[in-house]
Amino acid sequence: xxxxxxxxxxxxxxxxxxxxxxxxxxxxxxxxxxxxxxxxxxxxxxxxxxxxxxxxxxxxxxxxxxxxxxxxxxxxxxxxxxxxxxxxxxxxxxxxxxxxxxxxxxxxxxxxxxxxxxxxxxxxxxxxxxxxxxxxxxxxxxxxxxxxxxxxxxxxxxxxxxxxxxxxxxxxxxxxxxxxxxxxxxxxxxxxxxxxxxxxxxxxxxxxxxxxxxxxxxxxxxxxxxxxxxxxxxxxxxxxxxxxxxxxxxxxxxxxxxxxxxxxxxxxxxxxxxxxxxxxxxxxxxxxxxxxxxxxxxxxxxxxxxxxxxxxxxxxxxxxxxxxxxxxxxxxxxxxxxxxxxxxxxxxxxxxxxxxxxxxxxxxxxxxxxxxxxxxxxxxxxxxxxxxxxxxxxxxxxxxxxxxxxxxxxxxxxxxxxxxxxxxxxxxxxxxxxxxxxxxxxxxxxxxxxxxxxxxxxxxxxxxxxxxxxx
Amino acid sequence: xxxxxxxxxxxxxxxxxxxxxxxxxxxxxxxxxxxxxxxxxxxxxxxxxxxxxxxxxxxxxxxxxxxxxxxxxxxxxxxxxxxxxxxxxxxxxxxxxxxxxxxxxxxxxxxxxxxxxxxxxxxxxxxxxxxxxxxxxxxxxxxxxxxxxxxxxxxxxxxxxxxxxxxxxxxxxxxxxxxxxxxxxxxxxxxxxxxxxxxxxxxxxxxxxxxxxxxxxxxxxxxxxxxxxxxxxxxxxxxxxxxxxxxxxxxxxxxxxxxxxxxxxxxxxxxxxxxxxxxxxxxxxxxxxxxxxxxxxxxxxxxxxxxxxxxxxxxxxxxxxxxxxxxxxxxxxxxxxxxxxxxxxxxxxxxxxxxxxxxxxxxxxxxxxxxxxxxxxxxxxxxxxxxxxxxxxxxxxxxxxxxxxxxxxxxxxxxxxxxxxxxxxxxxxxxxxxxxxxxxxxxxxxxxxxxxxxxxxxxxxxxxxxxxxxx
Numbered sequence: 001x002x003x004x005x006x007x008x009x010x011x012x013x014x015x016x017x018x019x020x021x022x023x024x025x026x027x028x029x030x031x032x033x034x035x036x037x038x039x040x041x042x043x044x045x046x047x048x049x050x051x052x053x054x055x056x057x058x059x060x061x062x063x064x065x066x067x068x069x070x071x072x073x074x075x076x077x078x079x080x081x082x083x084x085x086x087x088x089x090x091x092x093x094x095x096x097x098x099x100x101x102x103x104x105x106x107x108x109x110x111x112x113x114x115x116x117x118x119x120x121x122x123x124x125x126x127x128x129x130x131x132x133x134x135x136x137x138x139x140x141x142x143x144x145x146x147x148x149x150x151x152x153x154x155x156x157x158x159x160x161x162x163x164x165x166x167x168x169x170x171x172x173x174x175x176x177x178x179x180x181x182x183x184x185x186x187x188x189x190x191x192x193x194x195x196x197x198x199x200x201x202x203x204x205x206x207x208x209x210x211x212x213x214x215x216x217x218x219x220x221x222x223x224x225x226x227x228x229x230x231x232x233x234x235x236x237x238x239x240x241x242x243x244x245x246x247x248x249x250x251x252x253x254x255x256x257x258x259x260x261x262x263x264x265x266x267x268x269x270x271x272x273x274x275x276x277x278x279x280x281x282x283x284x285x286x287x288x289x290x291x292x293x294x295x296x297x298x299x300x301x302x303x304x305x306x307x308x309x310x311x312x313x314x315x316x317x318x319x320x321x322x323x324x325x326x327x328x329x330x331x332x333x334x335x336x337x338x339x340x341x342x343x344x345x346x347x348x349x350x351x352x353x354x355x356x357x358x359x360x361x362x363x364x365x366x367x368x369x370x371x372x373x374x375x376x377x378x379x380x381x382x383x384x385x386x387x388x389x390x391x392x393x394x395x396x397x398x399x400x401x402x403x404x405x406x407x408x409x410x411x412x413x414x415x416x417x418x419x420x421x422x423x424x425x426x427x428x429x430x431x432x433x434x435x436x437x438x439x440x441x442x443x444x445x446x447x448x449x450x451x452x453x454x455x456x457x458x459x460x461x462x463x464x465x466x467x468x469x470x471x
Numbered sequence: 472x473x474x475x476x477x478x479x480x481x482x483x484x485x486x487x488x489x490x491x492x493x494x495x496x497x498x499x500x501x502x503x504x505x506x507x508x509x510x511x512x513x514x515x516x517x518x519x520x521x522x523x524x525x526x527x528x529x530x531x532x533x534x535x536x537x538x539x540x541x542x543x544x545x546x547x548x549x550x551x552x553x554x555x556x557x558x559x560x561x562x563x564x565x566x567x568x569x570x571x572x573x574x575x576x577x578x579x580x581x582x583x584x585x586x587x588x589x590x591x592x593x594x595x596x597x598x599x600x601x602x603x604x605x606x607x608x609x610x611x612x613x614x615x616x617x618x619x620x621x622x623x624x625x626x627x628x629x630x631x632x633x634x635x636x637x638x639x640x641x642x643x644x645x646x647x648x649x650x651x652x653x654x655x656x657x658x659x660x661x662x663x664x665x666x667x668x669x670x671x672x673x674x675x676x677x678x679x680x681x682x683x684x685x686x687x688x689x690x691x692x693x694x695x696x697x698x699x700x701x702x703x704x705x706x707x708x709x710x711x712x713x714x715x716x717x718x719x720x721x722x723x724x725x726x727x728x729x730x731x732x733x734x735x736x737x738x739x740x741x742x743x744x745x746x747x748x749x750x751x752x753x754x755x756x757x758x759x760x761x762x763x764x765x766x767x768x769x770x771x772x773x774x775x776x777x778x779x780x781x782x783x784x785x786x787x788x789x790x791x792x793x794x795x796x797x798x799x800x801x802x803x804x805x806x807x808x809x810x811x812x813x814x815x816x817x818x819x820x821x822x823x824x825x826x827x828x829x830x831x832x833x834x835x836x837x838x839x840x841x842x843x844x845x846x847x848x849x850x851x852x853x854x855x856x857x858x859x860x861x862x863x864x865x866x867x868x869x870x871x872x873x874x875x876x877x878x879x880x881x882x883x884x885x886x887x888x889x890x891x892x893x894x895x896x897x898x899x900x901x902x903x904x905x906x907x908x909x910x911x912x913x914x915x916x917x918x919x920x921x922x923x924x925x926x927x928x929x930x931x932x933x934x935x936x937x938x939x940x941x942x
Binding site: 114115116117118119158159160161165169170172173182186187188189190192193194195196197198199200201202203205206208209210214225226228229249252253254255257293295296299354355356357358386387388417421422423424425426427428429430434437438441442443444445446447448449451452453454455456467468 | 585586587588589590629630631632636640641643644653657658659660661663664665666667668669670671672673674676677679680681685696697699700720723724725726728764766767770825826827828829857858859888892893894895896897898899900901905908909912913914915916917918919920922923924925926927938939
């Protein structure tokens with residue numbers, strides 16, 4: 001297996017890795033797997049980066065067990081990679097230096113729900129769908145929705161967001177506190193249950209988005225929200241990307257508290273039509289959802305309708321019936337898989353950037369032109385209320401020059417977003433895939449990140465070879 | 472001047488401090504002051520902790536000047552304390568080891584406003600009122616309102632919030648990016664203008680609330696919000712604290728997007744009546760404000776009215792007229808000063824805690840009983856939508872046993888809040904006044920904070936003696 005240009009080198013100590021795998025196998029019995037299929041499955045999953053398997057996978061069941069595993073790894077200076085649902089996209093789960101993957105999926109207990117305080121505490125392996133099923137009868141819900149049924153721990157680690165972020169924020173906004181196993185195997189608690197605090201450094205938000213490089217998140221205290229009294233949604237197509245984006249800007253400027261406002265480019269609409277058997281117009285399209293009181297969502301939908309018509313949008317078709325909305329949003333959530341109908345058997349190079357919304361139309365338009373010039377087939381879909389969009393490039397995995405062209409495109413896309421005051425990733429994270437863009441975006445800030453990493457994890461055992469190199 | 476039990480010892484090197492003061496005096500001329508009155512004024516202002524003046528105060532005008540001053544201090548290992556408007560409350564600005572205070576108040580330029588992106592970039596010395604005056608005609612506003620006309624840099628440094636936080640969040644939620652001078656005098660930029668990012672460690676939120684101990688914030692990129700189409704507000708009194716808090720909980724649970732929901736205890740109402748010449752009922756009282764469309768605020772006010780009556784509240788008197796609202800909110804903002812009418816000539820010991828709202832009534836009630844038992848005169852006022860409340864104990868500055876009783880009370884209040892899952896400070900910060908409570912709240916997390924501080928500021932020159940001791 002060859003090392004991609006995007007995968008940083010991490011020294012591998014076969015002997016120590018094997019020694020620790022043996023100790024853990026002894027201790028955890030059949031909860032410690034060294035089978036190649038399990039190891040590879042835990043290396044990477046949805047990513048297009050070459051697989052780098054850990055030496056063993058341990059299925060932990062408690063915070064104390066995680067701490068015990070980390071202490072053993074720390075003693076031997078062996079890498080530790082935490083695993084939730086395996087839905088990350090930038091090689092976060094690869095093990096370039098080998099070592100031990102701690103699978104947290106069995107830590108799936110919902111420990112506490114407080115209806116009075118609108119909060120809950122869950123283990124890291126709880127998935128967002130599991131949490132929402134559990135909450136259904138309480139009148140509460142957890143709004144962060146990255147599409148995949150990711151684990152809450154993984155979503156915290158990558159600072160995930162998704163379709164509802166324009167209204168409810170990202171993981172950094174909904175997490176009140178964490179339980180973390182530090183690189184030396186200590187168990188600490190950050191934050192608390194107070195809605196706000198000025199008590200010391202914000203360790204909670206330092207761990208959120210640190211991608212397992214500073215410690216392993218084992219429990220999360222989350223804000224919850226009341227299920228809206230009424231929900232309505234709808235769809236509207238526009239003559240140009242510019243017109244669709246202008247409608248988005250106006251919607252945000254007017255303070256319309258839209259819960260979701262998603263963009264699909266014409267090719268993405270085509271793919272969704274095929275995959276989900278729909279007949280949406282193959283134009284730049286916005287899907288929307290409004291949450292509020294009965295009167296409130298009606299008012300919001302009407303306001304959006306008049307904004308849309310101002311920018312040449314089609315008649316805004318709105319769906320108050322849950323079934324109709326479900327069809328639309330299922331199609332949106334399936335858009336990743338739908339894209340592959342355009343090139344069956346292709347591999348996907350998924351990437352995301354985020355720009356100030358005033359630059360969104362320009363960025364999306366330039367990106368489409370860039371793709372066309374490079375001869376790449378790709379769909380574009382976006383959480384445009386935040387200025388965040390995704391490109392899924394469909395490549396032939398066996399064609400090195402196609403993969404290289406896709407990688408080059410990703411480089412240009414990132415440079416474009418950063419130049420516009422944006423970021424090289426709105427929600428996927430850095431992992432291995434975006435390491436080289438981080439210094440372009442953050443300059444000397446990366447040195448500060450490095451100094452924090454070195455102080456908190458002096459032996460560099462926590463998910464090494466991710467986010468930035470240490471030198 | 473004696474060292475309070477709450478003021479950590481910081482070694483003072485008179486010779487080096489004097490040497491650096493001389494260098495800066497030479498370089499900055501009359502923008503470097505060594506007069507005792509200026510130095511003491513920059514030590515502490517509103518706090519009750521003993522004054523510890525810096526050796527010199529330099530009035531910086533640019534980020535580059537701040538960097539230059541920091542480099543000189545770093546070379547000589549002399550303390551640096553940043554100063555904004557001087558409105559902090561926990562001794563944040565004291566100079567226990569002497570050193571150089573950098574006054575940022577002349578860095579008061581609003582550098583950029585983007586109406587399309589609802590954001591702006593300001594220098595650290597811009598105050599919140601200045602920013603809102605500037606924005607008035609744009610249709611935008613900056614919602615964070617801690618009462619005092621604090622500087623944006625100071626508000627970032629203490630993770631401030633205030634009356635609007637229940638709707639618009641705290642400083643951690645509205646800051647997109649920062650320019651920071653590091654302890655070695657480098658200039659770095661964190662975050663950016665994208666609404667969200669997963670690109671590396673969240674340095675922005677690490678600096679927010681770090682109280683100048685990790686670097687000096689010189690520029691801030693802020694989210695702005697559209698001025699609401701309609702605002703209404705009102706007042707409602709309740710038979711008991713419990714009833715008022717229950718009404719708050721129900722309001723939050725119903726998802727009523729209240730913009731402000733403030734509690735005043737009967738003694739605070741009395742003080743406000745005297746100071747602002749009002750005739751509010753001297754009962755547990757809630758002041759509210761709603762933002763939205765005309766129809767929206769009407770709906771919100773009606774919903775609140777019916778919640779209030781369910782909990783035995785008085786008829787909810789609502790004020791849609793701006794003048795009437797201004798009178799109410801001015802009284803609320805003047806509540807700090809109003810409290811002194813209850814004991815003219817007294818000194819105030821101001822403190823704040825924050826608890827999960829389900830524990831709020833219990834915490835406020837126990838706190839009032841505690842004050843009565845301790846024979847302390849104090850007012851209670853709170854941003855109760857967040858579970859955050861303030862106590863202002865009125866003490867005779869010359870009576871050591873009274874001050875001790877107030878300090879003991881603050882200790883019990885913090886223990887009570889932490890025991891309830893809350894925090895020792897919701898918005899004032901730790902400074903010197905709350906250092907001893909931080910380990911009670913965060914346990915081993917404080918060791919992690921220490922390791923970050925040591926890595927980022929190895930010579931401990933940035934605002935030493937604040938938040939935690941280094942050992």
